[in-house]
Amino acid sequence: MLIPCPHCGPRESDEFTYIGDAERTPPALDAPEAVWTRYVFARRNPMGRHREYWQHTGCRAVLAVTRNTLTHEVEGCEIVGPHAATAAGAGE
Amino acid sequence: MTGYRLATGGSGIDRTRRLGFTFAGRPYGGLAGDTLASALIANGVGVVGRSFKYHRPRGVTAAGPEEAGALVSLGEGGRHEPNAKAPMVPLVEGLVADGQNAWPSLGFDVGAINGLAGPLISAGFYYKTFIGGPRGTWTRLFEPVIRRAAGMGRAATTPDPDRYETMNATCDVLVIGAGPAGLMAATAALAAGARVILADERERPGGALLHDLSEVDGVPAPDFAAATAARLTDGGAVVLPRTTVYGHYDGRFGAVERVVDHPGDPHGLPRQRHWQIRARHVVLATGAIERPIVFPGNDRPGVMLADAARAYANRYGVAVGRRVAVFAAHDGAYRTVRDLAAAGIDVAAVVDARPAVPAAAASLAEAAGARLFAGHHVGATRGRKGLAGLTVAGADGGSIAVDALLVSGGYTPTLHLASQAGARPQWDDALAAFRPGPLPEGWTAAGAVTGRYATTDALETGAAAGEAAAAALGRTVAPLARPALAAADDAALTATAPAAPFHVAGKKAFVDLEHDVTSADIALAHDEGFQAVEHLKRYTTLGMATDQGKTSNVNGLAIMAEHLGAPIPTVGTTRFRPPYTPVALGALAGAETGAHVRPTRLTPMHDWHATHGAVFVATGAWLRPRAYLRPGEGVREAYIREAATVRTGVGIVDVSSLGKIEVAGPDAATLLDRVYANGFAKLPVGRARYGVMLREDGVVFDDGTTWRLGETRFLMTTTTANAAAVLSHLEVLLATAWPDLRVHVTSTTEQWAGMAVAGPLARTTLAATVAGIDFANEAFPFMAVREGAIGEVPVIVARLSFSGELAYEVYCGAHHGAAVWERIMAAGAVHEIAPYGVEALGTLRIEKGHVSGPELDGRTTLYDLGLERMASAKKAFVGSVLMRRPALRDPARKRFVGLVSLDGKPIRSGAHLVGPSGRSEGHVTSTTHSPALAGAEIALALLSGGPDRIGEELLATDPVRGNAVPVRVADPLFFDKDGSRMHV
Numbered sequence A: 001m002l003i004p005c006p007h008c009g010p011r012e013s014d015e016f017t018y019i020g021d022a023e024r025t026p027p028a029l030d031a032p033e034a035v036w037t038r039y040v041f042a043r044r045n046p047m048g049r050h051r052e053y054w055q056h057t058g059c060r061a062v063l064a065v066t067r068n069t070l071t072h073e074v075e076g077c078e079i080v081g082p083h084a085a086t087a088a089g090a091g092e
Numbered sequence B: 001m002t003g004y005r006l007a008t009g010g011s012g013i014d015r016t017r018r019l020g021f022t023f024a025g026r027p028y029g030g031l032a033g034d035t036l037a038s039a040l041i042a043n044g045v046g047v048v049g050r051s052f053k054y055h056r057p058r059g060v061t062a063a064g065p066e067e068a069g070a071l072v073s074l075g076e077g078g079r080h081e082p083n084a085k086a087p088m089v090p091l092v093e094g095l096v097a098d099g100q101n102a103w104p105s106l107g108f109d110v111g112a113i114n115g116l117a118g119p120l121i122s123a124g125f126y127y128k129t130f131i132g133g134p135r136g137t138w139t140r141l142f143e144p145v146i147r148r149a150a151g152m153g154r155a156a157t158t159p160d161p162d163r164y165e166t167m168n169a170t171c172d173v174l175v176i177g178a179g180p181a182g183l184m185a186a187t188a189a190l191a192a193g194a195r196v197i198l199a200d201e202r203e204r205p206g207g208a209l210l211h212d213l214s215e216v217d218g219v220p221a222p223d224f225a226a227a228t229a230a231r232l233t234d235g236g237a238v239v240l241p242r243t244t245v246y247g248h249y250d251g252r253f254g255a256v257e258r259v260v261d262h263p264g265d266p267h268g269l270p271r272q273r274h275w276q277i278r279a280r281h282v283v284l285a286t287g288a289i290e291r292p293i294v295f296p297g298n299d300r301p302g303v304m305l306a307d308a309a310r311a312y313a314n315r316y317g318v319a320v321g322r323r324v325a326v327f328a329a330h331d332g333a334y335r336t337v338r339d340l341a342a343a344g345i346d347v348a349a350v351v352d353a354r355p356a357v358p359a360a361a362a363s364l365a366e367a368a369g370a371r372l373f374a375g376h377h378v379g380a381t382r383g384r385k386g387l388a389g390l391t392v393a394g395a396d397g398g399s400i401a402v403d404a405l406l407v408s409g410g411y412t413p414t415l416h417l418a419s420q421a422g423a424r425p426q427w428d429d430a431l432a433a434f435r436p437g438p439l440p441e442g443w444t445a446a447g448a449v450t451g452r453y454a455t456t457d458a459l460e461t462g463a464a465a466g467e468a469a470a471a472a473l474g475r476t477v478a479p480l481a482r483p484a485l486a487a488a489d490d491a492a493l494t495a496t497a498p499a500a501p502f503h504v505a506g507k508k509a510f511v512d513l514e515h516d517v518t519s520a521d522i523a524l525a526h527d528e529g530f531q532a533v534e535h536l537k538r539y540t541t542l543g544m545a546t547d548q549g550k551t552s553n554v555n556g557l558a559i560m561a562e563h564l565g566a567p568i569p570t571v572g573t574t575r576f577r578p579p580y581t582p583v584a585l586g587a588l589a590g591a592e593t594g595a596h597v598r599p600t601r602l603t604p605m606h607d608w609h610a611t612h613g614a615v616f617v618a619t620g621a622w623l624r625p626r627a628y629l630r631p632g633e634g635v636r637e638a639y640i641r642e643a644a645t646v647r648t649g650v651g652i653v654d655v656s657s658l659g660k661i662e663v664a665g666p667d668a669a670t671l672l673d674r675v676y677a678n679g680f681a682k683l684p685v686g687r688a689r690y691g692v693m694l695r696e697d698g699v700v701f702d703d704g705t706t707w708r709l710g711e712t713r714f715l716m717t718t719t720t721a722n723a724a725a726v727l728s729h730l731e732v733l734l735a736t737a738w739p740d741l742r743v744h745v746t747s748t749t750e751q752w753a754g755m756a757v758a759g760p761l762a763r764t765t766l767a768a769t770v771a772g773i774d775f776a777n778e779a780f781p782f783m784a785v786r787e788g789a790i791g792e793v794p795v796i797v798a799r800l801s802f803s804g805e806l807a808y809e810v811y812c813g814a815h816h817g818a819a820v821w822e823r824i825m826a827a828g829a830v831h832e833i834a835p836y837g838v839e840a841l842g843t844l845r846i847e848k849g850h851v852s853g854p855e856l857d858g859r860t861t862l863y864d865l866g867l868e869r870m871a872s873a874k875k876a877f878v879g880s881v882l883m884r885r886p887a888l889r890d891p892a893r894k895r896f897v898g899l900v901s902l903d904g905k906p907i908r909s910g911a912h913l914v915g916p917s918g919r920s921e922g923h924v925t926s927t928t929h930s931p932a933l934a935g936a937e938i939a940l941a942l943l944s945g946g947p948d949r950i951g952e953e954l955l956a957t958d959p960v961r962g963n964a965v966p967v968r969v970a971d972p973l974f975f976d977k978d979g980s981r982m983h984v
């Protein structure tokens, strides 16, 4: 499985660390216990297209990868966080 | 089977080069170009091994990786390799091989007694008889005995002395299989300018051409193959013979190249090279495997696949028997009749299951002088250790004396890689075989794997596939001239489809030779309801041996389908999983063994430690001094002395391995406030604070001190073990949860050298060598951070204490670490400063009841560790909600306590704490001998009820190491309870 890191180009998935589901928003730090419990312990196990966070160990970029969990086909990959815009620009 | 070397013939051997080898302890001779299998047959060796379950004698049954009978062990000592398939072992001088599963010898085998009890050891036997028995009988009684009697060879017991390599490669076109189709595909793709890799599992490129007697482009087929491969190499293609593409993993292929794959010193070359290949286009030219026929007695040595016998005659110049018969169900097998007769072998009979045999085939039988039994089958075989004769069943049947029976029920396309890539095999009635289903994008199949078995078809479809691959990659393709084949009869013989798979009913009709699965086992699986293909496979172990059912799958499915009265595709086919053939673990590990598994990290002061008596201990990837031994000292004496020195004088310890993260930006304090359980927003510049961070679920994640170097700049330290995890934790939170925070986090672990100077004389030591810092207690209070210089080197000094003594941490640029260390050592010489290692570091922190790695085990909460007061009630932080779940504050949880040994004997880490209940109520996490406590043996522990049980007496028991120590539960803060020593 290749992940196209916007910094580094397509690289083997061995170089990346899976972080978690990118389709859910983390609760506020002081959100009720029930909300946090659901967020931390009730995980979805989606089949098919899924957006998820990965981190590239080499360049440290945190990435939102759209991956088909059935075929491992990667449809999209972008840098997330405050440096997303500058990084994408630098990669051009 | 009484094989022998033919007087002439053998395109693949060199009759002038004789090789000596050993099999089952006896010396034999062979020829260059032989495989172990061909050499054994040439020497008349019929029994090569014993079967897995019944220990029935087994001989060579094939000439390729589908071999299910002749499994051998190779080499000795660390080079011992079990389960090698004799036809895949190239013969080399001095080869040492042995048969498997036979004790005491191949000829007389004690385990064959299982064969007498055969009817008892049927499918599901283990499950029914042993596993379901009284509790524990399986693991204690039956399993060890059965394992010793059965099993597939033995593993080596000493380390592998050979070297393995890893190679990553990319190409435009990967051609898998170098038979006629693969050779032409590679040639066509290369001609169009593509970057080509051609991989083939056999010793030489050529596939079926290597045992074909016809001529291609006016030269013998093997010569055509060699010349084509040479042209490919000259043209820049990467041609990899002896390379098995064994697996497809999400678009990447795994392949093993056997570089010097034979026993003995490889003279610096790797034994095997593991390739990971990515290709823009794939040409699957993997050919087909001949399908045996299931009939009673079909496992007797001497029963062999028909095309294998042809290969032994044509390529190796070996006759598999003196008088042979052929049992077939299609015309292709008559090539064996023709070629063996041409080699001078007596072909006595051809038994053909079809009532009407086409004239082209029948005439070959007649020309060979063989009696043709059309519409007959083989009903039985006989012979003691090898085949002596067979019974032809049918109208004109009878008994025939033969020493080899050559069988062919058709072909099975080698579609494993396509199946691994998700192309479901599809049953083709006309072919009577599974074909690869719709292939993934960028794949083309050519040759016999598509069900077109004629050589002319392979050459044509191969060239077309290569051209199509190049065209798909946007290359300009000039059509390649197709080679001319001068053997029209083969095309005719391979044009007619084989008969549908069938079997001859009766006893001891083996479907899976390697796992001893018979047609009766499949009938039993059917009767007991294990009818779905995955159930059939697991219940009978059909196809689960090292050959992965290459020859048995289709026959097994066909027999089940017959019982079900349903067509074969409704029984289904299992999805093939990698590897296609077994892969040595050494090849997968490559060079990453021992110390090469990961880099060893050394601190900037490592060389100093090494030259001053340090013995090292690996903490994560780091090597840290464990203790500095003086003459006559062991580690225990040294660490006790070092710890005492810190309590009475001054010591210095290397803390460079601690994780260090620079946290900078206007919102740096806000970030720290959110990730630490305690407050950081109000930490003044020039001060440090101990912090604890939690995971989202409220469990303690890591701890360390963080120093405020400026209004917007902090230096965070982490434990050595969690440095990378903490950095990632911060980066991910900043990217995903709080992208609005203006903070940068950067690892600076490698940039800083750090050392702690601790003890009552630490102040005078540092004051003598550090310029620009007033070390007076009021000017430089506890937890303050100051900047100064040692000589020319700028340093940051923080007044922190892990030991409970007056102590300072000195940080400087990593390249100055050794110089700064030596300056401090020089300044402390008058006080007899001593370096101390992680053992003494542990002693000092255990005496002070500080938690560390063994207590922060990913299960403990602040409550468990007695640190709940650290959690700020005024703010929310990561983990603040879930740490307060009621069950995490249950007093019965394992909580942090100290222990004191009551009999003066050392307490063991990992020991269980047992009270009157007789059950484990906790465990020991850290232990030490304590010089500060008059030599008491103390420990830290996690104990149910923890602090509520101070004063109780328990047993710290370690049954594995045979050790039990009576202990008293104590406050973990053993020494200097008011903490006055570090504030002086």
Ligand SMILES: [Zn+2]
Pocket (backbone or CB within 6 Å): A005, A006, A007, A008, A009, A056, A058, A059, A060, A061
């Ligand atoms: Zn990257």
